[in-house]
Structure formats: structure tokens, C-alpha cells
Amino acid sequence: MWIELLTKVLIAGAVLTGILSFGGVLTWVERKQSALMQDRIGANRASILGFRLLGLFHIMTDGIKMFAKEEFIPRTDHRVLFLLAPFIAWLFSLAAFAVIPFSPELTVAGYQVTLQVANPEIGLLVAFAMMGMAIYGVVLGGWASNNNYALLGSMRATAQMISYEVALAAAAVGPLLIYRTLNMQEIVIRQGQLYNGWLPLWGIVLQPLAFLLFLVAGAAETKRVPFDLPEGESEIIGFNLEYSSMRFGAFMFTDFIEKILVACLTTTIFLGGWQVPWLADDGFRLGGALALELGPMVVWLLRLAAFGIKVCALIYVLMLVRWTLPRFRYDQLMSFGWKFLLPLAFLNIIVTAAVVLVLNL
Amino acid sequence: MSEERKMVKVTIDGNQYEVPAGTTILEAAKSVGIEIPHYCYHPGLSIAGACRMCLIEVEKVPKLQIACYMTVGDEMVIYTTNERVKRARKAMLEFHLVNHPLDCPVCDQAGECGLQNYYMLHGLYISRVRENKVKKGKKATQIGPHVMLDQERCILCSRCVRFCNEIPKTSELGMFNRGDREVVDIFPGRELNNPYSANVINLCPVGALLSKEFRFKTRVWYLETVKSVCMRCSRACNILIDYNIRRPWKNDGRRLSRLRPRYNAQVNDWWICDEGRFGFDFVDAADRLTVPLSAAGGAQAHSGWEAALETAAARLRQAASEIGDVAVLVSPRLANEALYLLKRVLAEQLPGTSVAFSSLNEHEPTQDDILRKADKNPNTTGAEFLSLTTANAEVKDHAYLLQTAKKGNLSALIVIAHNPVGLPELYGRGWSEALDKVPFKVFIGTNENETSRKADVVLPLAAFAEYDGTVTNFAGRVQLLRRAFDPLGEALAGWELLRRLGNALGGEYDFGSAGEVFDELAQKEDKFAGLSYGDIGELGVKVNG
Amino acid sequence: MAITVKKIDASPKMNLLERTYLREILRGLWITNRHFVVNLTRHILNLFRIKAKPGAVTIQYPEQHRGYHKRLRTAHYLAHRENDDGPRCVGCMMCETICPAKCIYIVPTEHPDPNVEKQAVKFTIDMGRCVYCGFCVEACPEDAIRMDSGRLDICSYSREGMLWDMDRLLANHHDPAPYKDEEKWLDEEF
Numbered sequence A: 001m002w003i004e005l006l007t008k009v010l011i012a013g014a015v016l017t018g019i020l021s022f023g024g025v026l027t028w029v030e031r032k033q034s035a036l037m038q039d040r041i042g043a044n045r046a047s048i049l050g051f052r053l054l055g056l057f058h059i060m061t062d063g064i065k066m067f068a069k070e071e072f073i074p075r076t077d078h079r080v081l082f083l084l085a086p087f088i089a090w091l092f093s094l095a096a097f098a099v100i101p102f103s104p105e106l107t108v109a110g111y112q113v114t115l116q117v118a119n120p121e122i123g124l125l126v127a128f129a130m131m132g133m134a135i136y137g138v139v140l141g142g143w144a145s146n147n148n149y150a151l152l153g154s155m156r157a158t159a160q161m162i163s164y165e166v167a168l169a170a171a172a173v174g175p176l177l178i179y180r181t182l183n184m185q186e187i188v189i190r191q192g193q194l195y196n197g198w199l200p201l202w203g204i205v206l207q208p209l210a211f212l213l214f215l216v217a218g219a220a221e222t223k224r225v226p227f228d229l230p231e232g233e234s235e236i237i238g239f240n241l242e243y244s245s246m247r248f249g250a251f252m253f254t255d256f257i258e259k260i261l262v263a264c265l266t267t268t269i270f271l272g273g274w275q276v277p278w279l280a281d282d283g284f285r286l287g288g289a290l291a292l293e294l295g296p297m298v299v300w301l302l303r304l305a306a307f308g309i310k311v312c313a314l315i316y317v318l319m320l321v322r323w324t325l326p327r328f329r330y331d332q333l334m335s336f337g338w339k340f341l342l343p344l345a346f347l348n349i350i351v352t353a354a355v356v357l358v359l360n361l
Numbered sequence B: 001m002s003e004e005r006k007m008v009k010v011t012i013d014g015n016q017y018e019v020p021a022g023t024t025i026l027e028a029a030k031s032v033g034i035e036i037p038h039y040c041y042h043p044g045l046s047i048a049g050a051c052r053m054c055l056i057e058v059e060k061v062p063k064l065q066i067a068c069y070m071t072v073g074d075e076m077v078i079y080t081t082n083e084r085v086k087r088a089r090k091a092m093l094e095f096h097l098v099n100h101p102l103d104c105p106v107c108d109q110a111g112e113c114g115l116q117n118y119y120m121l122h123g124l125y126i127s128r129v130r131e132n133k134v135k136k137g138k139k140a141t142q143i144g145p146h147v148m149l150d151q152e153r154c155i156l157c158s159r160c161v162r163f164c165n166e167i168p169k170t171s172e173l174g175m176f177n178r179g180d181r182e183v184v185d186i187f188p189g190r191e192l193n194n195p196y197s198a199n200v201i202n203l204c205p206v207g208a209l210l211s212k213e214f215r216f217k218t219r220v221w222y223l224e225t226v227k228s229v230c231m232r233c234s235r236a237c238n239i240l241i242d243y244n245i246r247r248p249w250k251n252d253g254r255r256l257s258r259l260r261p262r263y264n265a266q267v268n269d270w271w272i273c274d275e276g277r278f279g280f281d282f283v284d285a286a287d288r289l290t291v292p293l294s295a296a297g298g299a300q301a302h303s304g305w306e307a308a309l310e311t312a313a314a315r316l317r318q319a320a321s322e323i324g325d326v327a328v329l330v331s332p333r334l335a336n337e338a339l340y341l342l343k344r345v346l347a348e349q350l351p352g353t354s355v356a357f358s359s360l361n362e363h364e365p366t367q368d369d370i371l372r373k374a375d376k377n378p379n380t381t382g383a384e385f386l387s388l389t390t391a392n393a394e395v396k397d398h399a400y401l402l403q404t405a406k407k408g409n410l411s412a413l414i415v416i417a418h419n420p421v422g423l424p425e426l427y428g429r430g431w432s433e434a435l436d437k438v439p440f441k442v443f444i445g446t447n448e449n450e451t452s453r454k455a456d457v458v459l460p461l462a463a464f465a466e467y468d469g470t471v472t473n474f475a476g477r478v479q480l481l482r483r484a485f486d487p488l489g490e491a492l493a494g495w496e497l498l499r500r501l502g503n504a505l506g507g508e509y510d511f512g513s514a515g516e517v518f519d520e521l522a523q524k525e526d527k528f529a530g531l532s533y534g535d536i537g538e539l540g541v542k543v544n545g
Numbered sequence C: 001m002a003i004t005v006k007k008i009d010a011s012p013k014m015n016l017l018e019r020t021y022l023r024e025i026l027r028g029l030w031i032t033n034r035h036f037v038v039n040l041t042r043h044i045l046n047l048f049r050i051k052a053k054p055g056a057v058t059i060q061y062p063e064q065h066r067g068y069h070k071r072l073r074t075a076h077y078l079a080h081r082e083n084d085d086g087p088r089c090v091g092c093m094m095c096e097t098i099c100p101a102k103c104i105y106i107v108p109t110e111h112p113d114p115n116v117e118k119q120a121v122k123f124t125i126d127m128g129r130c131v132y133c134g135f136c137v138e139a140c141p142e143d144a145i146r147m148d149s150g151r152l153d154i155c156s157y158s159r160e161g162m163l164w165d166m167d168r169l170l171a172n173h174h175d176p177a178p179y180k181d182e183e184k185w186l187d188e189e190f
Ligand code: SF4
Pocket: C095, C098, C099, C100, C101, C102, C103, C104, C125, C129, C130, C131, C132, C133, C134, C135, C136, C137
């Protein structure tokens, strides 16, 4: 019992630390990637004792700057809400990681260990719920700012996030019909099958359209370019207008965390989660025959790495999109969400359901 | 004019005109709007014919003639702009510039220089001079209290020499040597110190004679100009006020840059005296009163207009109800509008106030037959027309006021633009002690002085060039004073100040501008009957009375 | 030339594929992706001292200079006279007059030498307002104010710091170092 609790706490700590550090690194990645895409060098000036380390210290300087900056708090009746809002957003997006299965189960000294904080039967719903809650941070932030621009910004943001959440959930229904489970670990395991003994039956293979829809809706849900109207830093003024210092930092950091979250969810549902193609529990198998035998620890590590690599690749794509496409206009954004994404998602559900019914999968 | 002057017919540049016989061609052309360039000719001086800039062609006369000297004849046909004249002008200009230094950048005349202007209008040739310029005497020497001479720049038009000979008749200047050595200079042992000396600065078409005071202070193209009249004596000569408010770092922030004479045949012709020309230092002086002061708790301290006026009104009312007198020492330095409002406010709000008048002030009563009058106030006649001077038997003088105050019979005293404490030789001794016996004293004026320091309430008055208004000169001519810039600090124009004081005393005086005050004045006061502010114009009008 | 009316179809018809922009989006992503990969490869090659083209076109400004064109207008300075050390400026205010930003403030006075007559006692340029038009240089009859110092780093922590007074302007001078040699420019441009 105690041991179990301790491992849970340790795992939760590991996930939390991992995600937060990864979020920090992403600030650097975003800068460097965009720089490379644009033939620039990117931030590289922060140095410690003359070492610049490719600008990695900028992560630190950003943090120090955020904390050291003057905090401006507007005169508002909702001071507490104003102060809390960024952390609400931050908290809920972090909480969603509790159900992400980063690795399969591993038996160590008789104990079952998974890099997954909790594995409820309705894991996917928990993740969606947490993502939905994050909207509150945005709403409250804009409302408590006592500033019309911030309020309008937050209305815009809310409308967008809620609209795309519908599409996001609808896109996920297709694969769920096939997997017939909401348990995250289970979803990943279902994707371990091979078709004809050679094609891994990942979500992306079964539901390519759903994958695309999910990715797009996810990008919109997390306010990424080309859907970054809620922020629109300098031009259209967003919900975070009145925020400064670390509270602004928290909002910004939430974005990075949500980006990881979307990548993790997509990986889990569509990219086979921790599955490595043709890697079974005892080693690589080709055509049913064991090709390379591997110890359980090695397999576990390989699968963990596979999850990480898939997440990184998705983030790369998201960033590539961010630094390539211009932003939508608000009406385009809305009609795209409601008139394009959502109908397609529904269509996907119907077709999938029909196929599932006919083939009696 | 008793008999009609004979008119003659002339043709100038192809058009027929009728002009009086005996006028010069230059004046005749000017009267029909044709400008003939000239340097040495000046309508106020004798004709010299020295510069040859005014050459024009007269039909049937073989050589070009000088327009400034030749008079019109009947059926004369004159060309002022044909090729021959233009060539001659160019050539004359070239002559003038042969030995003229090209130091326009450091020359104060630049921007209003005759050579520059005519070069742009008529010259525009490329220099052919290969020889060195003849260097004349010294550069920039001071030849009088106000005038600097630079012989190099002189074009020998002799206007300055003729001026000194003919107007002040002091003949300090002369032409020396001949040919390209000829220079203008001061006679040995003399100094250009006649009371009108600075007029040569305006007469000089180039930068040879420049003002000591104005020198290097700013540049003429930075200046803005309004037409006004001088307030230094009762002639009220017409002037131009040149001021600079857009570049306050110039001249230590002084706004008023210089005064120049303005032609008015009825008043001052083309001239003004040096006292008037340079007598405006007080406008931007450090001792200007810029905020209302009130000495309620002992020392004079800054207070807002509301507070100062309320204190003054309350104390004046209280004093009026006490045994003893409220008295006002009026100054003819105030414009007509302020004097009129003063009269009205006193009659309506403080009836029974005794009015005293004095035309004394700190200036020496210099006078001559040219312009200067001994009365160094601009508006004594205006005060007289408003029966505010001792010509009115009810109005006392400063001596009477001193006696009453000494006896302790004054409960309040308003001093307007006078300094009796500081000038005991003029106003009589004992003012300081006498004022101590007056329980409440108001000072209204532009600059701080010994009297203002003794006052309980000090109300700052806008100075010359800071307000619009009218003054009546010694001959009964009403002329416009024009506002060039805003009053310093919180100072107010006289009429505005008295309007507010009147309102504080309980009246209702609702004037929006000096013009409105004047128009009411013209209706109520016989002497000014029939006048209106809008009709006064640049040259003023004579009062009927 | 006669005026003719040219009809331009403002909204060209697009087919469905074009209207989804999918192809263009993918093309765009391909371009940015290609840059990323190519530049990353170059950076890595360079890191291991294998000669490759530089991965970025950035100039590391304070350390690296582009080399200024000789006609570039840089921070002002007031030149000195050849023989003695006095400033060339005669306080004529031509520059102050022409300055469209109204950022030159001159207070002149008498010069001890009557042949010079005039000089500036105060000469201040508000570098924060200057628009670097160079009109002042053009207007100066004495070639006293110049803009070839080669200095562009004029920043300051306060507005007052942007006011360059006469001492500072006289101390500043022409520095040939930041200028590119002329031939190079000629090569490039003509
Ligand atoms: S460069 Fe232009 S704006 Fe700057 S000081 Fe000279 S004239 Fe003024």
C-alpha cells in the first residue's frame, strides 16, 4: 500500500518534471527551429562565463526576466480571480497528463510499474475534460482584467476553444468506435495488431481523416498558429492584455504545455502510443517469427523512447505549421471550425460506424 | 489741399495712367502698383541718385534715366521692365556686388537684405569677378550706443548720411574717399548717438549698419510680426513688433526681439526714436509679475486668481463701509478699455471711491520737435477723454493722495502701474510710511517694484505686446495696440483684469474681447462717439472731440 | 499616353482543390521544412569544421559590421578649423533653419576675431529627434557640421542623454574603420 503510494507519487513527480522541463526546452526549440527555417541564427546571446551553448541559457534568462519584471495588476473587483486565472489554465492542462500512457507496464520486483499516473477506464474523457477546464483560465483572465479589450479577447478565445473542442472530440470518436474503449493504455494496446502480419494497425492507418481533423482541431484548441487569434500578441489584443510578469509567463507556458498535451493525445490515439512497429513483448517479430529477441527492460525502454520520438515529431510538425502559415481571420476561423471540420468529423463517425457494423469488427 | 494738382498722362509699360505732375517716375509707378528697384531713394529723404538701381527707359531719351529723380511729364512713355532696363539692372547689381563680401551666413541682415532680394528678383547671374575684392576698413565696429558699422558690406547709397543730415540734423556720418576706396564712416571724434540714430539700421538696405542689441540674437526669418504702436511716449508711433516664440532657446527666452518703425504720415512718418525702439526690456524682464500674490499671512505668497480677487473684493468692500476713503491711483499707461472699465467698475461697485491721477513715471521726460513728447505715457489723452485726469475737478493728484494717506484717512488704496515708493523725487517723499498707514493696498502692474512689495494683493497685468487694445495719442488719435504673444504666466490684460475684479465685487461684466469693451466705450463716452473697434484700422483714427 | 481601361478579374475562379489551399499549404510546409533541414545540416557540418555554406545569413552586429557605404549618414560631428583648434561653425543657424525635425538648438555669440564675427556658444542636437536627412550638412556654408563619423550607436538611457551638446559634437570625429572600401561597393552596385 505505502509502496504503491510512493511509486505513484514518484511517477507523478517524474511526469510533472518531465513535462515542465520539456515545456521549457520547447521555448528554445521554437526559437531555434524558426530561426533555422528563416535562415537566421536565433537567440544565442545569453552566456555564462562566455559559454553560450547554442542559446540554451535563454530558457533561464526568460524565467528570470519573467519573475523580475514589474507586475502590473489592474484595478478590478475580481482581484483574486485575476491573480488565479493563469494558474487555473496552467493547472488543468498539467492535470490532463495524468492519464497519458507514456509507457507500457513493466514488472519490477513483483510490482507493476507504468509511466502513467492514473489509468481510469474513462481516461480519454478525463483528458478532454481537463482540456475543457483550461478554457476557464482564459475566460476568467479576460473577465477579471476589467478591460474591454481583454474581455472581448477572452470572448473570442472562448468561442474558438469551445467550437474546436467539439470538433476535437468528434474527430476522436472514429478511432474510439474501432478501439471500443476509453482506457488509454487499452487504446495503445489495441494498436499493436498487425494487418496481414506487416502493417501496424495504428489509428492513423485506420482513420487518416480523423487524424488530420484531430491535429487541426488540437492546434486550434491550443491556440496555435494559424489559430492564434486569442493571443494575436501585438495586433488584435488578447485576453492576456493586462497580464505582466510571471502571470503572463504562466499563460504563455500553458500554451507550450497544451501543445505537448495535444501531441501526446494524438500519439496515443493515432500513432500507436508507445508501440514500436513489429516489436512484441519478447522482441522484434517479422511475419510471426521472432527476428530479434530482447529483454523486457530493453523492450520497455524502446517503447518509452518511441512515445517520445512520436511526440517530438508531432511538435515539429505543429511548429513547422506555426512558422509557415498566416493567421485566419475570425470569421474564417469560425466557419472553418463549424462548417468544415465538424461536418467532416461527423461524416467520419457515420462512415466508421457503418463499416464497423458491416464488418462486425 | 486747396487747388487741384495738375494731372499728366503717362504710359508705363504700355498702360495709360494719370498721375499728378511733379511726382517722380518711381513714385508714380509705385502709385499704380509697379515696383522699380531702388537702394538710395527713400521717400523721407532727399534724392541722391547714387545707386543707379532704378534705371528705366523713357521714350525719346537716348540714355536710361533714374526713376527716383526724373519727374513725370505729359505724354511720357516709360518702360520699367524691357530688355534694356533688365540688362542695366543686372549690370548695376553686379557692380554693387563686386566688392561686397559674401558673408551672408553671419550677417544679421540676411533674409531682409536688399542685395539678396534684388539678386533673386533681377540678378541671378553667375559671378564673373576673378580679381580679389577690395577690402574696406574694419569689420563690425561700434559707432554709437546702438549701431554697428561694417564698411565692407556698404553699397554707398548714402541713405544713412542723408538721414543724419536731414532728420535729427546732427550729421555724424559722412562719405570718405573716392572710387572703390569710398567708405561710409563716422566723422572723427563723433559718435552716432543722436536720439534717432537707430533708424539708420532700417534705412541701410544691406548689413552695413546693424543693431547692437539685436545682433546675433536670432535670425530674421525666425521672427513673426504684428503691427502695433509704441507705448513709450504720448505720440504713440506706429511700429512693427518682431517676436520669436517658436525658438525659445534664442536670446535667453526673450519673446520680444525688436521693434521697427511703421510708416504713418499722421504720426511718425518712417521713424521712431531710440528710447521707444529699445525700451521694451521690461516685457521679458526677470522681475515681471506672473502670478497673483496675496499677503494674507504676512509675506506675499502665490495665490490663484480666484483667491486673490476674492480677498481684494472682500477687503475693498469692507474698507468702503469703514470711515475713511477707498482711493485709486490711475495711470495713463492703461489702454482705453482698461481705463473705461475701471471707471465703470468704480462707479458701480465702489461708489464714493476717490480717484487720483498722475502721469509721472520712471522715464526721463525728453522731448524735441521731431517725435519725442515729454509725456512718457501712451494714453494720457485717453484718460482725459474719459475724465479720469486732473482736468476733471473731482479727480485728485498724487500729492493729495499722499497727504490723505499720511493723515491715516485712507482705508484702502489701489495703485495701478505707478511706483511712488521707488521714485520719491517725483512722487514726493514719505510714501513708504504713508502706505504703512493704509490698511489694505492693491497693486496692479506688470513688473515688481518698491510699491508692489508693500501691497497686500498684487494683480499681474499683461505688458506691452501681450494684449489687444487702443490708446489715444496726444493729438487725439486712437490707434490699435496688438497682441503678439500670450501674457507671461497668469498675467491678464487690463480690461480682463478689471472685468474679473468687477465681477468679484458683485457686478456682472461680460466682455469677450477688448473690441467689445471699446465698442461699449464708444457708445457711452461722447468723446469717442461714432468710433468702432473694427474701423480703427492700421493707421488709427482721430477722435472728433 | 492615352488612358485605357484594363479589365482585371478580381476573383479568379478556383476549383475545389485550389480552394482548400491544401496543396499550397503543403508546398509552404515543404519549403520551410527544406530550409530547416538544409540549414541544420550546414550548421552541423560547420560545427565539425567541414567546409559548407553558412547556415544563416545573420550578421552578428556589434562584433561584425556590414561595412557602411561611404555616403551613409551617421552621427553628426562639428569639425575643427585647420590652423587653430576653434570650431568651424560660425553659428549662422542655416542648419537649424533647414532641419525638418527642428532638433538643432544654437545660441550664437560674438567671436573675438572680428573677421570671423560670429560663433556658437551652445550647439545642441537632439539625436532622439533627428531624422538623419543630412539637410544640415547640405546647408552648412562652412562645412562645419558633418555626418560621416561612422557612428550609429547613439542610444542612451534617458532623453537628456540624446541631447548632444557642443563638446560632445566637437569630440566626435570621422572614423574610417566602419566603412567598406569603395571598390567593393562599386563592384556590387555598378
Ligand atoms: S540630419 Fe536632418 S534631422 Fe538630423 S539634425 Fe540634420 S537636418 Fe536635422
